[in-house]
Amino acid sequence: MVKAVEVINLVKRYGKLEAVKGISFSFEEGTIYGLIGPNGAGKSTTLRILATLLEPSGGEAKIFGFSVKKDKDKIRKIIGYLPEEAGGYKYLTGYEYLEMNAKIYSPENYEEVLEYGATLTGLGDRLEDRIGSYSKGMIRRLLLARALMNRPRLAILDEPTAGLDVIHATEIRRMIRQMAKEGVTILLSSHNMLEVQYLCDELSLISQGIIVAQGRPEDILRDTGTDNLEDAFMKLVKT
Numbered sequence: 001m002v003k004a005v006e007v008i009n010l011v012k013r014y015g016k017l018e019a020v021k022g023i024s025f026s027f028e029e030g031t032i033y034g035l036i037g038p039n040g041a042g043k044s045t046t047l048r049i050l051a052t053l054l055e056p057s058g059g060e061a062k063i064f065g066f067s068v069k070k071d072k073d074k075i076r077k078i079i080g081y082l083p084e085e086a087g088g089y090k091y092l093t094g095y096e097y098l099e100m101n102a103k104i105y106s107p108e109n110y111e112e113v114l115e116y117g118a119t120l121t122g123l124g125d126r127l128e129d130r131i132g133s134y135s136k137g138m139i140r141r142l143l144l145a146r147a148l149m150n151r152p153r154l155a156i157l158d159e160p161t162a163g164l165d166v167i168h169a170t171e172i173r174r175m176i177r178q179m180a181k182e183g184v185t186i187l188l189s190s191h192n193m194l195e196v197q198y199l200c201d202e203l204s205l206i207s208q209g210i211i212v213a214q215g216r217p218e219d220i221l222r223d224t225g226t227d228n229l230e231d232a233f234m235k236l237v238k239t
């Protein structure tokens with residue numbers, strides 16, 4: 001069976017800096033997969049390559065068999081991408097923002113996609129307000145709904161709960177689990193290792209552009225003799 005995501009010896013250089021140093025990982029459809037590591041590990045770079053927004057310097061990556069180098073258009077039709085930071089659009093209302101995206105990415109059934117996206121936000125009447133007046137948590141929910149509203153085969157979520165308080169982070173995690181139940185395959189990044197332990201079926205621990213461990217959370221804990229991923233990570237990067 002074709003893998004949902006297959007990354008093979010992926011390299012990314014920014015000038016002299018090698019941010020991603022030949023990483024490989026893959027997983028099946030239906031998985032919630034985590035790319036976990038501290039600031040600057042190379043998570044966003046990897047996700048941006050998979051979302052076809054950045055060219056790799058070496059190696060290959062495939063989404064459901066399509067190459068990020070050769071099949072960008074095909075990939076863009078089957079993924080939803082939540083960027084780490086999204087600026088702009090603060091003068092649009094939340095609703096207008098969803099409508100614009102639905103019309104661009106799902107012209108054939110945009111009304112249905114828009115309605116679903118509006119429900120996913122959970123923002124109710126606040127969708128009529130300008131994005132500039134939203135809190136961080138509201139913006140994150142809006143962007144997450146945008147990434148998921150066309151029911152992508154693969155959702156690529158860069159730090160979906162970054163900067164959120166415990167209530168909003170919990171709500172976002174609930175949305176992610178719900179989407180996974182509905183059949184969306186999920187690849188997410190986080191530096192919150194406890195969150196990932198709770199959310200992900202499988203993961204790669206990444207540090208300075210290198211994968212230091214990968215597998216199911218319980219297997220990594222067993223192999224490192226720890227009871228949480230933070231301790232596992234500290235042990236792995238010190239050895």
Ligand code: ATP
Nearest residue numbers: 014017019037038039040041042043044045046191
């Ligand atoms: P964070 O958790 O802080 O978002 P990350 O794991 O997502 O970190 P990346 O954003 O992929 O890490 O960055 C990896 C490395 O590449 C860092 O050293 C970063 O400074 C560098 N980098 C990222 N984007 C660029 C760029 N456009 N130009 C030059 N260097 C970059």
